[in-house]
Amino acid sequence: MSQLKVGMISFAHEHAFSYLDALLSIPEVTIVGIADPVPARVAEATGKHNIAYYNDYHVLLEQPMDAVVICSENALHAEITIAAASKGIHVLCEKPLGISIDEMNQMVEACERNKVQLMTAFPCRYLAAVVQAKQTVDRGEIGEIVAIKGTNRGTAPSGWFVDRSLSGGGALLDHTVHVMDLMRWFTGSEPAQVYAYASTLFNDQLKVDDAGMIHVKFENGTFGVVDTSWSRKPPFPTWGDVTMEIIGTKGVLSVDSLAQVNEVYSQQDGLGQWNYWGDNMDLHLIRSFVEAIRSGTPVPITGLDGLRSAAVALAGYQSIQEGQPVKLNA
Template sequence: MNPLKIGMISFAHGHAFSYLNSLLSIPEVEIIGIADPKRGRVADVISKHGIAYYDDYRSLLEQSMDAVVICSENVFHAELTIAAANKGIHVLCEKPLGVGADEMNAMIEACNNNNVQLMTAFPCRYLPAVIQAKQAVERGEIGDIVAIKGTNRGTAPSGWFVDPKLSGGGALLDHTVHVMDLMCWITGSEPEEVYAYAATLFDEKLDVDDAGMIHVKFENGTFGVVDTSWSRRAPFPTWGDVTLEIIGTSGVISVDSLGQVNELYSQEAGTGQWNYWGDNMDLYLVKAFVQAIKQGDQVPISGEDGMRSAAVALAGYQSIETGQPVRLRV
């Protein structure tokens, strides 16, 4: 069987390194090349693995390939996705899918028009605790869902993540989308109304928000709230968390998505550390993408899924400006 030929565009987002390692572990995948305008970001991996390098993504897209993984700065997702689609290349795009409704619609339309698939990178769907919680909900173990409380707290990033011209927003955009996707997936319902708060509380030098709470009402009547803050300080033993508390009419499910850790204490490190030993969610995400493309199946996390969650975050910023709830177009 011929290998699936995949290229990668930009290693601006650190997830690209994990996705590359995952792709390299899959026998039926061939990495065609890596494109990144900053060679220094990829110098080590192209040297280590003997991968072709392109400083312009257009040159990479001229190569014969089946799919591409995009991990650029957020504001370039639309340009890169549309360019790949117009070449007949399937796309796995890092979250958030885009920074505006019009561009996300254009991404989805370009892929549909060219008969290629667009998958949004939401690896949290492949966390064991999340999967088990969804299965328990589907079995009716907690009755009907009334509300969900979630967190995606992390350590403040740097570089382009805190440059609104490249990121499109701060913590509210960065950390809403993962948990909101899980909420939509678990409830099976669409978000219809958003109310949010965001501010710069932890580092006043930032040009973006680093603290936020976003409240959502779903079509089926479920209420959700997510703490999206970059509130983990340097001494904290891990970079962040993804948690859910799913409240039903007959019970509650508490999810600590990244709770499979060993506690490590060493004088060298100077502080306690949590070393995650659980399943590699990025590997399962990439495997699902590869399998869908090779078999001609629908990708499990669509562009529409990515747009839905990003739209909630963008509506959150609108709510902050007006001080009022914002209804989503459904």
């Protein structure tokens, strides 16, 4: 395959802008068009890069293309993915993969039935600290993993992110999936039981949870806990964090994914700032998707990976309602 023809559907999720930059940096990629029902959301991008604009994603999917990147509201992931799969188009879908087990199963099945690949956008696998930690674990330097304590504490979003009908949930869903994917990846095991707590603690105007703790027991006996919250206020230097403390039988490994920063103090800005110099995880994510599709090899982060991580968060909400641990189906 010489050129990979890629379309983008929806810039509702801000990651779309970073993914666009990544796609534009790859010579082997041609961007066929961008579809978004809100013209203003993509006008600058389409105008600056002379990319065709479509108001209706169905029209974009009629154009000759190999793959599509979906960054819509969570509630639309399934509908768009299934439509793309029916056209024989490979899919990279923003996380969480979906907002129900049933629809995520339909997404995976549609892609398998139409012989196209479905990749879940989990860029945290490409953070330098995470990559090095995975290599350390795989070498056996800390022995067998006993437990992992993780955090994903971010700045509160707005708009559709806090509308449950479009997002599927609050911080527990939004921030469980990244670290849960890393936990599954590091342990090589599937979550078997979930117990969770969630509440609205930082902004009482929200109608979704903005704080939570989710506890998981894996099939191999490993325990995991994730602090999921939108607890970072706007003045915080970064959008959030992704940390893990991995406890093994021979040692403990600490991961601070966004620690690659310079502290900048400027009278002009008035406040100290962090100038992040680490690797661009979104660029590595997009490159891996493009390489897999062009070479015909399996994508490194599958739709099933997305389903199983999101299933933990959904089970967490069930656990909160029932007030007890919930078992996950194998």
